[in-house]
Amino acid sequence: xxxxxxxxxxxxxxxxxxxxxxxxxxxxxxxxxxxxxxxxxxxxxxxxxxxxxxxxxxxxxxxxxxxxxxxxxxxxxxxxxxxxxxxxxxxxxxxxxxxxxxxxxxxxxxxxxxxxxxxxxxxxxxxxxxxxxxxxxxxxxxxxxxxxxxxxxxxxxxxxxxxxxxxxxxxxxxxxxxxxxxxxxxxxxxxxxxxxxxxxxxxxxxxxxxxxxxxxxxxxxxxxxxxxxxxxxxxxxxxxxxxxxxxxxxxxxxxxxxxxxxxxxxxxxxxxxxxxxxxxxxxxxxxxxxxxxxxxxxxxxxxxxxxxxxxxxxxxxxxxxxxxxxxxxxxxxxxxxxxxxxxxxxxxxxxxxxxxxxxxxxxxxxxxxxxxxxxxxxxxxxxxxxxxxxxxxxxxxxxxxxxxxxxxxxxxxxxxxxxxxxxxxxxxxxxxxxxxxxxxxxxxxxxxxxxxxxxxxxxxxxxxxxxxxxxxxxxxxxxxxxxxxxxxxxxxxxxxxxxxxxxxxxxxxxxxxxxxxxxxxxxxxxxxxxxxxxxxxxxxxxxxxxxxxxxxxxxxxxxxxxxxxxxxxxxxxxxxxxxxxxxxxxxxxxxxxxxxxxxxxxxxxxxxxxxxxxxxxxxxxxxxxxxxxxxxxxxxxxxxxxxxxxxxxxxxxxxxxxxxxxxxxxxxxxxxxxxxxxxxxx
Amino acid sequence: xxxxxxxxxxxxxxxxxxxxxxxxxxxxxxxxxxxxxxxxxxxxxxxxxxxxxxxxxxxxxxxxxxxxxxxxxxx
Numbered sequence: 001x002x003x004x005x006x007x008x009x010x011x012x013x014x015x016x017x018x019x020x021x022x023x024x025x026x027x028x029x030x031x032x033x034x035x036x037x038x039x040x041x042x043x044x045x046x047x048x049x050x051x052x053x054x055x056x057x058x059x060x061x062x063x064x065x066x067x068x069x070x071x072x073x074x075x076x077x078x079x080x081x082x083x084x085x086x087x088x089x090x091x092x093x094x095x096x097x098x099x100x101x102x103x104x105x106x107x108x109x110x111x112x113x114x115x116x117x118x119x120x121x122x123x124x125x126x127x128x129x130x131x132x133x134x135x136x137x138x139x140x141x142x143x144x145x146x147x148x149x150x151x152x153x154x155x156x157x158x159x160x161x162x163x164x165x166x167x168x169x170x171x172x173x174x175x176x177x178x179x180x181x182x183x184x185x186x187x188x189x190x191x192x193x194x195x196x197x198x199x200x201x202x203x204x205x206x207x208x209x210x211x212x213x214x215x216x217x218x219x220x221x222x223x224x225x226x227x228x229x230x231x232x233x234x235x236x237x238x239x240x241x242x243x244x245x246x247x248x249x250x251x252x253x254x255x256x257x258x259x260x261x262x263x264x265x266x267x268x269x270x271x272x273x274x275x276x277x278x279x280x281x282x283x284x285x286x287x288x289x290x291x292x293x294x295x296x297x298x299x300x301x302x303x304x305x306x307x308x309x310x311x312x313x314x315x316x317x318x319x320x321x322x323x324x325x326x327x328x329x330x331x332x333x334x335x336x337x338x339x340x341x342x343x344x345x346x347x348x349x350x351x352x353x354x355x356x357x358x359x360x361x362x363x364x365x366x367x368x369x370x371x372x373x374x375x376x377x378x379x380x381x382x383x384x385x386x387x388x389x390x391x392x393x394x395x396x397x398x399x400x401x402x403x404x405x406x407x408x409x410x411x412x413x414x415x416x417x418x419x420x421x422x423x424x425x426x427x428x429x430x431x432x433x434x435x436x437x438x439x440x441x442x443x444x445x446x447x448x449x450x451x452x453x454x455x456x457x458x459x460x461x462x463x464x465x466x467x468x469x470x471x472x473x474x475x476x477x478x479x480x481x482x483x484x485x486x487x488x489x490x491x492x493x494x495x496x497x498x499x500x501x502x503x504x505x506x507x508x509x510x511x512x513x514x515x516x517x518x519x520x521x522x523x524x525x526x527x528x529x530x531x532x533x534x535x536x537x538x539x540x541x542x543x544x545x546x547x548x549x550x551x552x553x554x555x556x557x558x559x560x561x562x563x564x565x566x567x568x569x570x571x572x573x574x575x576x577x578x579x580x581x582x583x584x585x586x587x588x589x590x591x592x593x594x595x596x597x598x599x600x601x602x603x604x605x606x607x608x609x610x611x612x613x614x615x616x617x618x619x620x621x622x623x624x625x626x627x628x629x630x631x632x633x634x635x636x637x638x639x640x641x642x643x644x645x646x647x648x649x650x651x652x653x654x655x656x657x658x659x660x661x662x663x664x665x666x667x668x669x670x671x672x673x674x675x676x677x678x679x680x681x682x
Numbered sequence: 683x684x685x686x687x688x689x690x691x692x693x694x695x696x697x698x699x700x701x702x703x704x705x706x707x708x709x710x711x712x713x714x715x716x717x718x719x720x721x722x723x724x725x726x727x728x729x730x731x732x733x734x735x736x737x738x739x740x741x742x743x744x745x746x747x748x749x750x751x752x753x754x755x756x757x
Contacts, residue, residue, distance in 0.1 A: 343743070459748065
C-alpha cells in the first residue's frame with residue numbers, strides 16, 4: 001500500500017492531553033481501526049498544514065515509558081522503532097508532555113528523543129501551567145534538548161497554529177522523506193542490536209552514548225531534575241482544588257456514597273433514560289418498513305426488506321442511544337479524572353475476584369446491555385483484565401432477558417408471598433444472582449487458566465481534576481457509535497437476514513396455504529375477526545413449517561432433557577436476534593398475534609398448552625425455571641458476539657464465550673430439570 | 683528503614699531501594715521512584731488498599747502488596 005502523506009506520531013503519558021491535541025489537529029478527519037494482530041486500537045487522522053500540504057497524525061496509546069509492560073506500550077515502542085512495518089511507520093514524532101508536571105513527564109520525552117527519530121516536544125496544558133504560576137523558559141529548553149519545543153494548550157487552541165507551522169516547516173526544508181525512509185529500512189536490525197541509527201536532522205543527542213530506550217531511570221531522572229532546575233520557575237500560588245475534592249471523593253464514607261449515587265445514575269440512564277430515544281428510532285425504522293410494505297408489492301423482496309433488513313437495522317439502531325449515553329458518562333468521568341478515583345475506591349472490592357477497580361463500570365453497564373458494557377472495557381489498561389471482563393460481561397442479566405423472565409414468571413410462578421417477600425420477585429432476583437455467581441466463578445477460573453500470567457501491577461496515575469472539553473466528549477461518543485455501526489452492525493445485519501431466511505423459507509406448506517385461503521374467504525365474506533384469527537394461524541403454520549421450525553425439531557433431542565420441546569427450540573433460535581424476540585416468536589408459534597403485546601395472551605396460553613402425545617401439560621413451572629436458568633447463563637445474542645469479536649480483534653474469544661456459556665447453561669438447566677423431576681416437581 | 687505500606691498516610695519518606703529486579707521494579711523506577719526520591723503517602727482507600735502517593739508532583743495509586751517491595755526511610 002502506498003503511503004500518501006508523511007506520518008507524524010503523537011507520543012505521551014496518559015493524561016498529558018495528547019488526545020485533545022490529536023482532536024485539535026485532526027477534528028472530524030479521524031478514524032479508528034485495529035493494528036494488525038493485536039487488540040490495540042489505531043487512531044489516525046489527517047491534518048492540514050498552512051502550506052496546504054496534508055500530513056497524517058497517529059495518536060499512539062498513552063505510555064509512561066518506552067519499556068513496554070502492556071500490548072499498548074509495546075506498540076508505541078514498535079512504531080517508534082519501525083517494527084510495525086509500513087502500516088504504522090512514523091516519519092516523525094511529537095512528544096507531548098503536561099507542562100504542569102515536567103518533573104515526571106520529561107522522562108518519557110527524553111526516552112523518545114533518545115530514539116533519534118526526527119522529533120519535537122509539545123508542552124501541552126500551558127494554560128494550566130500559567131494559572132498555577134509555572135513559568136517555563138522555552139528557548140532554554142529548546143537549546144538544551146536540541147529539538148523544537150512548542151508551548152501549546154490543546155484546550156484553548158493556544159499555540160496550535162504555531163505547532164502546525166513548525167510541522168510544516170520541518171517538512172518543507174529538510175529532506176526528511178529520504179532520511180526517514182533510510183531510517184525505516186535499517187531500523188529493525190539497528191535497534192535490536194542496541195545501536196542507534198546515526199542522528200541527523202532534528203535529533204541532536206542529549207546524552208551521547210546509549211539510546212534512551214535503555215535509559216537508566218536513576219540517570220534519566222537526574223537529567224530531568226537538572227533540566228527542570230534550569231528552565232522552570234514557580235511563582236507561589238495557593239494550593240489547587242485537588243486536595244479538597246479528593247478529601248470528599250475518596251473520603252472513607254462520603255467517597256463510596258458518592259460513587260454509588262453516580263453509578264446508580266449511569267445505570268438508570270442506560271436502563272431507562274435511553275428508552276425514549278430507542279422508541280423513537282424504533283418508530284422511525286417501523287415507519288420505513290411500513291413505507292416499504294406499502295410501495296413494494298408483497299412477495300419475497302418485500303419480506304426480505306421488511307422482516308430481514310429493517311428488522312436488523314432496527315436492532316442495530318436500538319443500541320445507539322445506550323452507547324451514546326454510556327460513552328458520555330465514561331468520557332466525562334475519564335476527562336474530569338473521576339474514573340481514577342472510582343478505580344481507587346473499588347480496587348479492593350473487585351480485587352477479590354482478580355479484577356481491577358475499573359472493571360466495575362463495564363460490568364454494571366452490562367446489567368442494562370452487554371454491548372455498551374463490553375465496549376466500555378477499553379478503560380482497562382491491561383489486556384488480561386480486559387479479556388476477563390469481556391468474558392463475564394454477558395453473564396450480567398441484561399434488560400433483554402427481562403421480558404422473558406417476566407413472561408415465564410407471570411405464567412408459572414404463583415403470586416404468593418413468603419413473609420414480606422413476593423415469590424415472583426424472589427425468582428427474578430435469583431436469576432440476577434445466578435448470573436453474578438456464574439460470572440464470579442468464570443472470572444476465578446479464567447484467572448487461573450487461560451488468563452493466568454503475571455498479575456498486573458496496579459500503579460495507576462490519579463490525574464489532576466480538569467473540566468472536560470465538550471469537543472472531546474462529543475468526539476469520543478461519535479467515535480464509539482461509528483465503530484459499533486461499522487463493525488458490529490454489519491455482523492448483526494447479516495445474521496438478521498439469515499434468521500429471516502430461516503423463518504420464511506421454504507414456505508408454501510399445504511396447511512399454511514389452506515389457512516391463507518380460508519382467511520381470504522373470511523375477509524371476503526366480511527368476517528373481519530375470523531379473518532384476522534385465520535391469518536394469525538397461517539403465520540404460525542408458516543413458521544412451524546419453515547427451516548427454523550425444522551431446525552427446532554432437529555435440536556429437540558438436545559434440549560428435551562432440559563424440558564424444552566421443539567417450539568421452545570424455535571424460540572431459542574429466534575433469540576439469537578435479541579433475547580426478547582423469544583416472546584413474540586413463542587406467540588406466533590402458538591397461533592397468537594405476535595405484533596401487539598404478546599406476553600399477556602401468552603401468559604395465559606403457555607400453562608394451558610398440552611403435549612399431544614401424553615395429554616399432559618407441555619410447560620410446567622419446572623420447565624419455566626429451567627428455561628429461565630438457561631436464559632440467565634446462555635450466550636444467545638449475536639450482537640454480543642459481534643462486539644466481542646470487534647473488541648478482541650479475533651474470533652477466538654467470542655467463539656470460546658459461545659461454547660463456554662452455552663455449555664454452562666445447558667448443564668445448569670439439565671441439573672435443574674432432571675433434579676426437579678427426581679424430587680417429583682415435574 | 684521500612685516498607686512503603688507501613689508509612690502513615692499524611693507523612694513523607696525517601697525511597698531507598700526496590701526489592702527484586704524484574705519488569706515491575708523497572709516500571710516503578712521509570713515512574714520516578716528512583717532511590718533518593720522524596721515521596722508522600724496521601725491516603726489509603728476506604729478499605730485500606732490501595733494507597734495514594736505523590737511522586738515528583740504526580741499522584742499514583744499503588745496496591746499495598748506492591749508497596750511492600752519499596753523500602754523507604756521515613757522523614
